[in-house]
Structures are given as structure tokens and as C-alpha cells.
Amino acid sequence: MYGGYWIFLAEASLILAWTLVYAFAASPAIIVLSRAMQGVGVAALQPAAFSLIGTRYPPGKRRNLALGIYSAVAPLGFFAGIATSGLVVTYATWRAYFYAPAGICLLCMALVHVSTSDRNRGRREGGSDAALQMDWMGAVAMAAGLFSTMYALAAASHLQTGWRSAHFAVALALGVLSLLLAAFIEVLLAACPLLPPDFFRPRSLPAFYLAALFFYAIFGVFLFYSLLYMSRMIHASALEMVLWIVPFAAGGCILACVGALVFHALPLTYFVLFSGAAWVLAPLLFIIASPSAPY
Template structure:
């Protein structure tokens, strides 16, 4: 009956609508019927074929990998960047943390804008913005200006990831097909890091570390063109209503969140950079003001009519605990391990950029295998079990690095530690991402994803800042000199990673997240069981 009414309405519209408008109406009607299903293994009607579907998912996956591939490429070049600008220690760490900090600080605002103006438009704008600022940054000769432009690059990571995951989350209904699409997307973050390391190693070794940025410019310019032609169009928008929606966004909240986080991370970083450390008055002042400002942001969000971060999202079962766990995991993975193991290989083992790349390639292989396993088992194995396995892998990986002798062969401890780190990253990302998307309605997918990615990016920035402080303090306490002193200081960072991942492991025991996308979960009671 409903189908006959739809068909008759379409026939009536044929005389007044253009062919493209009519096609969009037909597609919207088909998509509405698809979304009405609670569990589906059908291809979403917005895709013309399976090839089109796979291509679009891959294109969007590069939104998830944008931030991590950038970080991986720049980390492999860190020693060369330091030599080029004549900087080290905390000053050098800003090369990485400037991107992570701006990405984490602005992701909530840009996720809300994506929900208002259209997610495809936001992904396209992010790819173009990133290409532009990578190009400009490649010519900079001053490290402070370079770090500022790195912050501009970070805005693209803040925009691309929540918009891309919002497209996938709103396009698919729960089922194994969605699990596979999300597993592919989730692979973008850890695998993007490895792709970045490989590209960074090749460029740094054979051309220049600046070539990394020029390669990124070319790469994302191509993907911007693909987004324009292949990603399904955003739903039709009433632009006057959209302008009103943009005017109502919580810009003051964004100012509070951004300024609070910047001051907090800057204080952590400077505590390791200044000779007085925590005794420096401005460090303590910035830390306190940063915490108070962010606390004010939380209070403001509870009172404002259109909050940047709706606090009700945190009341969904398991969401807050899940964010705590993923924050601990990625503070380990992006904030400590992947930053310091690169320095360990090059500064202590004396490895070249290309050899360091070879050492880290097993992460890519393990990442692919882990995501294949996740894609076919997330509907069978409860997310709580996967999360416990992930945080155990993080903890053991950090422990292996902390206990590793300075001259031990690569295969004894470094190799298993590298593999375990990506096991933790991929499993934790898959579980947390799917749980985030299942906790909110389709219209809030990008906002929820924004919170999720805020947790990842900010904990990475905090991890780098906190571990840098630990490294600087350990270097001062060390009774050795030269390489041995450097080795002693790096071990402090690895022990910090052990502690923070152990906190996540303990928390994961209490997480109540079930399977995702099981066909049997057709009733409301069973769906409630899925999210614990």
C-alpha cells in the first residue's frame, strides 16, 4: 500500500521535477524504506553497485587516516625536523602535538557544523583545506610558524573524521554489512599511521622531510576530487533553516573548550621544557586556568540551549566508560609508544629513516589481520571481551618497551611489542566506534563521533606532553651521559604508558558492551542487551 502511494507521488512529480531531482526523490524514498529495517544485509540504495559502495567506504576511510597518517609521516621525520630547525625536546614535540591539539580542540564544533551543512560538504572541505596547508607548511623556515600551520592542518582532521563516520553511520543500519564497513573505516586510523610512516621514511631518506608534506598535498587533492564525484550527495537542505542552525551553534562553548585545552596541554609541555619545571609560576598558573576554563565549558554546556557537546550523550549505557578506556589506550598508542619508539630506533639504535620504517611495517600487517577478524566476529564476540584483549595488548606492549635492554635484537621484544600495540589500537577503535554510533540517533552521528575523536586526539596530545615532561625529568636524574642517558629518559615514557594503559585495562573489566549487528537482535529487549 505504502509502495503504491510512493509510486503515484513520483508519477505526479515527473512533470514538475528535473531528472536529477526526481532521481534524488526516488533514492530518498528507497533509503527511507531501507532505514526502517532494524537489521539488514542489503546494500544501501545510495550506492549504485558493490564497487561504488567499496570505493566510497575507502574514500571516507582516508578521513579517519588523515590525522594518523600525518602523525606517522611527521614522526618518522622528527630527528630531521629537529636538525632542520635546530630544536629538540619539548619544542620538537610541538611538531606533533600542535596537530593533535587543534584537531581535538575543534572537533566538536566542526562535527556540529557537519551535521548542519552536510557531511559530504565537510569531508570535501577538510580534504581541500588539508592539501592547502600541507603545501604552505612545506616551505616554512621558522619552527614557530611551522607549528602554527601544523595547527591549521589539524583542523582538517577535526572536520574529516566525524563527518566521514557520520556518513557511514547514517547510511547503514545495524548488521554485518555495517560491521564490515565500520571495520574498514576503523582500520584507517592505525593503518593510516603505518602508511604515513612508510611514506615519511621513503621521502625523508631519499628526498627530504618536506617532501612528506608535498606528497600529502597531492594525495588529498586527488581524494577531494573523488569525494566530489563519488560520495553520495547530502540530503536536500533548506538553506535558510541551515543558516539559522549555524547561527545557533555554541561558539562560546567552542572558545571555552579550545582555550582551556590549549592552556592545559601547553602547561604540561612547558613543565618539561623550562629549567624550573613545575616550580615555574606560569606553568602552574596556566594549568589551573586551563582546568578551570574547561570546567566552565562543562557547566556552560549544561545550561546552553544548543550545546556543542550535549551532556545527555554521556548518560548512554557504557559511553563515558568507553571514552575513558579509549582515551587510555590511545594516550599509550599515539601519545607515547609510536612517538618514542621512532626516536628509540633512530636516536639510540642509530637506524636510518628507511630502516625505522621497515621496523614498523609489521604494524600494518597485523592491523589488516586484526580488522579482518573484527569485521567477521563483532556480531559474535562481545565488545567487552575485545576491549579487555585490546587493553591487555596495550599494557603488555608498553611493558616490553619499558623492560627492553638497549642492545637486544629487534625480534626478541621490539617486534612483538609493535604487533601488540596495533592489536590494541584496532580492536579498541572498532568496539568504541561501533558503540558510539549505536548509542545515538542518526541525526547526532557526527556529534557523537566528534566526542569520540576528541578523546583520541586530545589524549594523544596530553600523552605527548605528559611523557615529554617525564622524559625531561628522567634525563635530569640520570647518572649517565650520551646515548645511555637518552635511553634512561625514554624508559620513563614507556613506564608512563604502562601505567596509563593499566588504568584502561582495569576499567575495561567493568565495561558492558555486547555484540554488534547480530541478526538475532531484532527485538527491543535484545537490542538493549547489545549495549549492556
């Protein structure tokens, strides 16, 4: 509706502000709040970035290359964050780590400002999208439902009675009811639903969404337990863990760039199958690994 330029700048500013709040936080509550607001900013930043790429490059080989480069930067950024944290933990205080992301946010905002020519591209008067409206009710209901559900699942492990706790039951019930309300709004009430029923009509999409859910679940668990394995089982130092994650950055960057060059020539199903097979094998290596084995 409003274009990716202003949304990108707004969310980058949000991340910048709350990263600085995180750096000066004096209580765990402020840290949790800062992390939550950073997540809000990142969640809105991603579609804004894709919008900028989509409006700059028409469908075809150039857009594939741009998306490939965008994807290749992700593992490099991940490694840069790990490397910075390892250096900061070793030679400085943990608060210093958050100064670097704040500076990177400013740099990204400046680069987007310089490289974006059509800054007001969004809803056009008289165009096919002139009647678009923001589905605020659906957005609030979906956000509340997802937040309450995830909170219930995360809090259950810290409650004395676990899954049988009334705290868990109430949070989960609120989450489920909010998601049901969101479905009702999207199907029957919203003039411009965020998730219209036609969006789920292609038979391949539900399977893809389920695969994406499992992928990010596996990815999060893998990152947590791999770092835990390195620190507690192998007793690696922070700088050693930084070096051990180098293949992650190199492999991700190379595969993203190679994929961008051949996306137009090969079915995307092959790349999805390759990625899925890799994520099946990666956790299995930790099952058979011995803490006494060399890196």
C-alpha cells in the same frame, strides 16, 4: 546539522592548504602554526567521515564491515606515511614529504565527491532536527580550555622553574576556568549543548572515556619512545625503521577486517579487552628488551 559532505571537503581543503604551507615554511613559528591548523582539520575530518559512513550504510552487518575497512586503512596509512618519510629523509629533502599528503588530500576529495550521492544531507526542513543550533559558546570555551591546559602541561617541561613557573600556573588556570565555563554553558545556557548532561548518564560511558584517554596517551608515548629506541639505542637507519613497522600495519589491517566480520556475532567487550591486553603487553616488551638483541 549540515551533513558530512561539505564539512569533509572544507576540512580536507584546510589540511591541503596548511600542508603546502608546512612544505614551504621558513621559520619554526610557521611550522608550529601549520601543524596546529592540520590538527584542526583532522579533528573535524574524523566526525565528518563517520557521518558519511553512517548516512550511506544503515545499522547492521554492512555498516560494521564499512567501519572495519575504514579502521583497517588507518594502520596502512600510518605505515605509508612512515615509509614515505623514511624514503624522503634518505634520498631527498624533508620538505618533499609534504607534497605527498597534499596530493592525497586532493585524491580523497575527488573520491568523496564521486562516491557521495546525497551531498546536501543535513538538517531537514520540518524534521525532528530542524530546531538544532550550533553551540558556539560551548565550542569556543571547550577548545580554549583544552588548548590552554595542554599548552601548560607541554610547556612545563621547557620552563626553567618547571611546574613552579608563573607561566605554567597562568596557562593552567586559564584552561581550568575555561573548562568550568564550558560546563556551565553546557548545563545551564546552551539550547543545543554539544555535550548534554544526558550524554554522560549511562554508567559505562565515563569508564569508556577514561579508557580512551589512557589509550591515546599510551599510544602517543609508545610511538615516540619506540622510534627513539630504534634510532638512538639500536642505531637503526630510516629505512630499517620502515621495515620494522611493517608488522604494525599488517596486524592492524588483519585484525580490523576480522573484527568487522564478527562484530555482529560477539560482544564488543571482548574486543575492547583484547585491545587493552595488547596495549598492556606492548610497552612491557620494551622494558625487558636489550639493545643488543636482534629485531
